[in-house]
Amino acid sequence: MASGVKGTIEFRMQNISTVLDRMGLERIVGYKPAKNVGTGVELRIRQVLNAQGVFESDDTAQTADEQTLIRRASKLQKQTFHKVPDGIVQPQKVATVSTSFVRDPKVRAWVLKEAKGICEGCNTNAPFEVDGQPFLEVHHVKHLAQKGSDRITNAVALCPNCHQRCHRSSDREAFTAALYSKIERLIRE
Numbered sequence: 001m002a003s004g005v006k007g008t009i010e011f012r013m014q015n016i017s018t019v020l021d022r023m024g025l026e027r028i029v030g031y032k033p034a035k036n037v038g039t040g041v042e043l044r045i046r047q048v049l050n051a052q053g054v055f056e057s058d059d060t061a062q063t064a065d066e067q068t069l070i071r072r073a074s075k076l077q078k079q080t081f082h083k084v085p086d087g088i089v090q091p092q093k094v095a096t097v098s099t100s101f102v103r104d105p106k107v108r109a110w111v112l113k114e115a116k117g118i119c120e121g122c123n124t125n126a127p128f129e130v131d132g133q134p135f136l137e138v139h140h141v142k143h144l145a146q147k148g149s150d151r152i153t154n155a156v157a158l159c160p161n162c163h164q165r166c167h168r169s170s171d172r173e174a175f176t177a178a179l180y181s182k183i184e185r186l187i188r189e
């Protein structure tokens with residue numbers, strides 16, 4: 001084999017080894033990972049590997065979408081790590097399209113004042129202060145994304161733990177139901 005061809009194959013195998021390594025999988029025997037593999041090259045290698053059915057999921061792929069990141073990490077937490085992840089030294093910045101809801105500052109202020117620095121979920125003090133005011137988050141019991149209203153009858157002041165619990169926890173439905181029965185001003189929409 002001509003040395004040029006051999007060099008090219010070796011180089012490609014090293015690139016593939018690097019990607020396998022980054023995916024937390026065993027690298028190709030005999031080929032040490034290449035030091036620098038560009039994002040575009042890595043993406044193409046991952047696509048080829050996936051197309052070959054080598055890997056069932058793409059859970060190790062990097063992503064700029066927070067929800068995707070959380071979902072992938074949650075799956076990976078259940079797997080064994082063969083090595084400590086390298087991570088990304090300088091994460092790339094990407095522009096994303098986002099949508100937001102128009103909100104009423106009076107509703108937010110009223111709900112926070114009413115809570116008096118005590119979480120309406122667990123009745124404990126706000127964990128810290130911001131600009132001299134207790135830090136609580138305002139949560140819409142029926143989410144705005146589910147067409148919930150931005151009114152005091154649908155908004156509660158929660159500590160960060162209770163807030164995440166409403167959105168993420170395995171018992172989020174029961175926890176939300178408890179808020180409805182406990183906080184009198186809330187109205188189911």
Ligand SMILES: [Zn+2]
Binds near residue numbers: 121124160
């Ligand atoms: Zn709480």
Ligand SMILES: [Zn+2]
Binds near residue numbers: 139140163166167
């Ligand atoms: Zn919320």
